[in-house]
Amino acid sequence: MLGLGLERLRADMNRLLALLFHQGVLDEQYLQLQQLQDESSPNFVSEVVNIYFQESEKLLRNLRFLLMDREFSDYKKMGVHLNQFIGSSSSIGAKRVRNVCVAFRVASEQNNRLGCLRALELLEHEYCYLKNKLHELFQIEQQRLLAAAVRYPVQH
Amino acid sequence: MARNGVFSRRWRAEEFDKLCSSLDSDEVHVLAVDDSLVDRKVIERLLKITSCKVTTVDSGRRALQFLGLDEQESSVGFDALKVDMIITDYCMPGMTGYELLKKIKGSSFREIPVVIMSSENVLARIDSCLEEGAEDFLLKPVKLSDVKRLKDYMFSEDRSRTEAKGMNKRKLPETSSDDPSTPTTLSPSPSIDMSSTPSSESSSSPFSPRTFSSSISADSSSNSTVSSMPSSPTSPGSPTRRLKITGQDL
Numbered sequence: 001m002l003g004l005g006l007e008r009l010r011a012d013m014n015r016l017l018a019l020l021f022h023q024g025v026l027d028e029q030y031l032q033l034q035q036l037q038d039e040s041s042p043n044f045v046s047e048v049v050n051i052y053f054q055e056s057e058k059l060l061r062n063l064r065f066l067l068m069d070r071e072f073s074d075y076k077k078m079g080v081h082l083n084q085f086i087g088s089s090s091s092i093g094a095k096r097v098r099n100v101c102v103a104f105r106v107a108s109e110q111n112n113r114l115g116c117l118r119a120l121e122l123l124e125h126e127y128c129y130l131k132n133k134l135h136e137l138f139q140i141e142q143q144r145l146l147a148a149a150v151r152y153p154v155q156h
Numbered sequence: 157m158a159r160n161g162v163f164s165r166r167w168r169a170e171e172f173d174k175l176c177s178s179l180d181s182d183e184v185h186v187l188a189v190d191d192s193l194v195d196r197k198v199i200e201r202l203l204k205i206t207s208c209k210v211t212t213v214d215s216g217r218r219a220l221q222f223l224g225l226d227e228q229e230s231s232v233g234f235d236a237l238k239v240d241m242i243i244t245d246y247c248m249p250g251m252t253g254y255e256l257l258k259k260i261k262g263s264s265f266r267e268i269p270v271v272i273m274s275s276e277n278v279l280a281r282i283d284s285c286l287e288e289g290a291e292d293f294l295l296k297p298v299k300l301s302d303v304k305r306l307k308d309y310m311f312s313e314d315r316s317r318t319e320a321k322g323m324n325k326r327k328l329p330e331t332s333s334d335d336p337s338t339p340t341t342l343s344p345s346p347s348i349d350m351s352s353t354p355s356s357e358s359s360s361s362p363f364s365p366r367t368f369s370s371s372i373s374a375d376s377s378s379n380s381t382v383s384s385m386p387s388s389p390t391s392p393g394s395p396t397r398r399l400k401i402t403g404q405d406l
Contacts, residue, residue: 029297036201036300048197055194083247087275088194091297 006151009144016137023096025130030093046138052092056127059085063104063123067116078108078116097126184311185209185237189219189244189256190273195296199243199273202303211239216251216259219244225263239268241310243294246274246281254285261289269310273298 020026037044059081066078082105089098100123107115186208188199196212203210213219220226223239242260246253257270269291274281282293291310294302 029299032297032299033198036198036205041201044201048194051197052194055192080249084192087247087296088192090275091192091194091198093297 006144006147009140009147013137013140013144016133016140020133020137025094025096025133027093027095029090033092046141049092049134049138052088052094053131055088056085056097060120060124060127063120067113067120073111073113073116075108075111075116079105082108094130097123097130100126183207183209184240184307185211186241186243187219187222187239188212189214189216189242189248189253191215191245191248195245195273199298199303202298202300203243205300206303206307208307216244216248216253216256219256220259223260223263223265225259225265239265241269241271241291241306243271243273245296246272246285247276254281254288257285257288257290271306 017026033045033048062081063078066074066081082101086098086101086105089095089101100119104116104119104123107119184207186203188196188203188210190196190199190212191214193214196214200210200212211222213222217226219242222237242256244253244256251259253272253274257272260266260268260270266289270289271292271294272285272290273294273296275296277295285293292306294306
């Protein structure tokens, strides 16, 4: 079972990655991150992505908080958060999230509250999707490592 | 290393000593400045994988402090902490990369090459940075090929290029950035956590990302243009990259 499992897990991972590329959720910057992972830094991708998740959730909270102020939404501050979000998303290859942020930024520059609200909802949706898929990817990766370890146990 | 109080406040003595002792004079030591933690992690890894020693800071002010250039006009250079290159993000709260660049070029550290990174491809911005003396301008997201190219043309021939550097910034670098056998320059680092072999350019992934490039209409990003010249080992040094992209503002 384990032998077949290893190959199947690898195939699952590739299929998921291919899907995410096809959907434009990830772009080649994500591959670049994978290239930076090796024996000397074996968890590089998940480390960076986890930092990205933490920062993104903070940004999303801040954006929602700013938009909840009906009287005066601080669009300038929103722009600052969005710039950060755009930057970090592009650094990990989160293409769709990044694009929604760009559209969001346009709305905030126009002081368009409704546009911002819509963009925020879309952003939250895209972010959730990305996070779920990346977690799935990391899970498959973990299973693959486990399966490989059992199959090729390290002799001490 | 009797130094002023600024450092003892911010750097523990042990960290300082460790950094000094681990610095090999042959290693290229890069100071990376970026307010984004994600970007700091990435640039740090990119630099380490190309066998550079890296120090990351999160602001222009910290960069100046690290160099000993803070407001208190503390002048003594840090030979032990010799910085060979500074790479900084442009958009940062407080002091921008541009302001940091100006401060450095107006200081006793003006010889240190400064590279600017930005996610926005604004020609005017690029030009003003180059005019202020920036060595190069990298478009984010920064890739391994960018860093390799940078390291190769700046630090091959053992930094004897310091004279040539100042001129013709738009000239294409002669050395190919993806030549894995640039032997003498990419010497393995003695530090534990550094990869001594730069990872290969060719993607080991099972499919070509180009096939899957999405046709999202909202993508007005200039990056889409750039990324369609993918990890193919061209040496479009950033000058070419810049010039190829029409100056669309993001």
